[in-house]
Amino acid sequence: MLYKLRLRLTLWFVSLSILLYLILSILFILVFNHLLTDLLNEELRGLLREIRPSIVYIDNKPTLKTWASVAKSFSVKLLATIQLYGADGKLLEEYGPSGAKGLYKGVINFRPKQDLPSILSYYRDLEINDKYCGFLQIQLSTKTRDDALNRLTWTIAIIAPFLLAGLGITGYFFSATAIEPTEKSFQVLRQFMADAGHELTTPLTVIQASIETIENGQSTNNMDPEIISVMLRSITRMSDLARDLMLLAKMEIPQLVLEMKPVSLANVLKIIYLDFKESFEQKRINFNLTINTEKSILAHEESIRALINNLLQNALRYTDNGGSVSLSLEEKNNHIILKVKDTGIGIPKENIPYIFNRFYRVEKSRSRAQGGSGLGLAIVKAVCEAHNALIKVDSDINIGTTFTVSFAIIT
Numbered sequence: 001m002l003y004k005l006r007l008r009l010t011l012w013f014v015s016l017s018i019l020l021y022l023i024l025s026i027l028f029i030l031v032f033n034h035l036l037t038d039l040l041n042e043e044l045r046g047l048l049r050e051i052r053p054s055i056v057y058i059d060n061k062p063t064l065k066t067w068a069s070v071a072k073s074f075s076v077k078l079l080a081t082i083q084l085y086g087a088d089g090k091l092l093e094e095y096g097p098s099g100a101k102g103l104y105k106g107v108i109n110f111r112p113k114q115d116l117p118s119i120l121s122y123y124r125d126l127e128i129n130d131k132y133c134g135f136l137q138i139q140l141s142t143k144t145r146d147d148a149l150n151r152l153t154w155t156i157a158i159i160a161p162f163l164l165a166g167l168g169i170t171g172y173f174f175s176a177t178a179i180e181p182t183e184k185s186f187q188v189l190r191q192f193m194a195d196a197g198h199e200l201t202t203p204l205t206v207i208q209a210s211i212e213t214i215e216n217g218q219s220t221n222n223m224d225p226e227i228i229s230v231m232l233r234s235i236t237r238m239s240d241l242a243r244d245l246m247l248l249a250k251m252e253i254p255q256l257v258l259e260m261k262p263v264s265l266a267n268v269l270k271i272i273y274l275d276f277k278e279s280f281e282q283k284r285i286n287f288n289l290t291i292n293t294e295k296s297i298l299a300h301e302e303s304i305r306a307l308i309n310n311l312l313q314n315a316l317r318y319t320d321n322g323g324s325v326s327l328s329l330e331e332k333n334n335h336i337i338l339k340v341k342d343t344g345i346g347i348p349k350e351n352i353p354y355i356f357n358r359f360y361r362v363e364k365s366r367s368r369a370q371g372g373s374g375l376g377l378a379i380v381k382a383v384c385e386a387h388n389a390l391i392k393v394d395s396d397i398n399i400g401t402t403f404t405v406s407f408a409i410i411t
C-alpha cells in the first residue's frame with residue numbers, strides 16, 4: 001500500500017513539475033518574442049530617423065541616389081529594405097533586399113506572402129513646404145527573431161524528456177522521505193495491534209480452557225468456584241485492557257481540549273485518596289495525602305483521574321508490604337506540582353526511558369501476575385501531553401520511585 005502511495009506521490013510531483021515547466025516555457029517564449037520584436041522596432045525607427053535627412057527632392061520627387069552612392073562606397077550590405085514612393089503612390093526607388101510593395105500603413109509586423117518570412121514595416125510621409133510629395137518606407141525581415149524563437153522552442157522541447165526522467169528519479173527518492181513518517185506510524189500501529197492481540201490471547205486462552213474443563217466434566221449447576229474466579233479475573237483483565245485502549249484513543253482526539261474546564265486537583269485527589277485507602281491498608285502500606293494548594297487547572301477531569309489512578313495503582317502494585325506511599329499537591333513557580341512517591345522496588349535506570357511506551361513492563365512476569373498490561377504509564381504520558389504538563393521520574397532500586405507532574409495554573 002505504501003509502495004503505491006510512493007508511486008502516486010512521484011506521479012503527482014512529476015506531473016505538477018512538468019505543468020509548471022510548460023507554463024514557464026510558454027511565458028518565457030512570449031516574453032522573449034516581445035523583447036526581440038521591441039529591439040527590431042527600435043532599430044527600424046532609428047534607421048528611419050537616420051535616412052530621412054539624406055532625402056533630396058528633384059522636381060518635387062524624393063530621391064536617395066546621392067545617399068545610395070555614398071552607402072555603396074562603404075560596401076555595407078543593407079539588411080533593411082528602403083523604399084521611396086512618389087505623391088501618386090508609385091515606387092520610385094528601392095534599396096537593400098526586395099521588400100513588399102505598396103504602403104503598409106500602421107502595420108508593423110506582417111507576412112507579405114505565405115512562403116515569405118514576416119516583415120516589420122515603418123513609413124513616414126514626406127513633404128516640401130507643407131506639400132505632400134510621397135513617403136519613405138523601411139521594412140525589415142523578422143527571420144533572425146523567428147529563427148531564435150524556433151531554436152528556443154526546440155531547446156525547451158529537447159530538454160523536456162531529460163527533465164521528466166530526472167524529476168521521476170528525484171521524485172521517487174524524495175517520496176521515500178515524504179512517506180517516512182507515515183511508514184513509521186504504520187509500523188507503530190502494526191506493533192500496537194500485535195501487542196494488543198497478544199495481551200488478549202492470554203485471558204482468552206484461560207477462559208477457553210476453563211469452559212473446556214466445564215464441558216468435559218462438570219455440570220453447569222455444580223461449577224467449581226475456582227474456575228469461575230479464574231474466568232472472572234480473565235474477563236476483568238480484558239475489560240481493563242479495552243477501557244485503557246479506549247482511553248488512550250480518546251487522548252489523541254483534538255476535541256478533548258474543548259471539553260477542558262477548571263478542575264480543582266485538590267478535590268479530585270481527596271476522592272481518589274479515599275478510594276485507594278483500603279487497598280493500601282490491606283497491604284499494610286502507610287498511605288498519606290498532603291494538599292498545599294487549592295488552585296485549579298484547565299483540564300479534562302476524567303483523564304486527570306485516570307492519570308492519578310494509574311500512578312497510585314503502580315505505587316500500590318510495586319511497593320512491598322510495610323512500605324509507604326505519599327500523594328502530594330503543592331504550588332511552585334505558577335505551576336501545580338503533583339507527586340506520587342513510593343518506597344517500592346524501584347525502576348532500573350536503563351529501563352526508565354521505555355516505561356511510558358505502550359505495553360512496556362520492566363518485570364513482565366511480576367506485572368502480568370498482578371493483572372498489568374503495560375498501558376498505565378502510556379495513558380499517564382498521553383494525559384500529560386494533552387494538558388501540556390511535564391512528567392519526571394526519579395527512581396532507585398529498592399529505595400523507591402517518585403513521579404512528578406507539573407501543570408500550569410490558569411490565571
Ligand SMILES: Nc1ncnc2c1ncn2[C@@H]1O[C@H](COP(=O)(O)OP(=O)(O)OP(=O)(O)O)[C@@H](O)[C@H]1O
Nearest residue numbers: 314318346361362363367372373374375376377401
Ligand atoms: N512505581 C513504580 N515502581 C516500580 N516500577 C514501576 C512503577 N511504576 C511503573 N513501574 C514499571 O513500569 C512498567 C510500566 O508501567 P505501566 O503502569 O505502564 O504498566 P503496568 O503497571 O505493568 O500495567 P497496567 O498499568 O497497564 O496495569 C511496569 O510494568 C513496572 O515495571
Ligand SMILES: [Mg+2]
Nearest residue numbers: 313314376377
Ligand atoms: Mg500501571
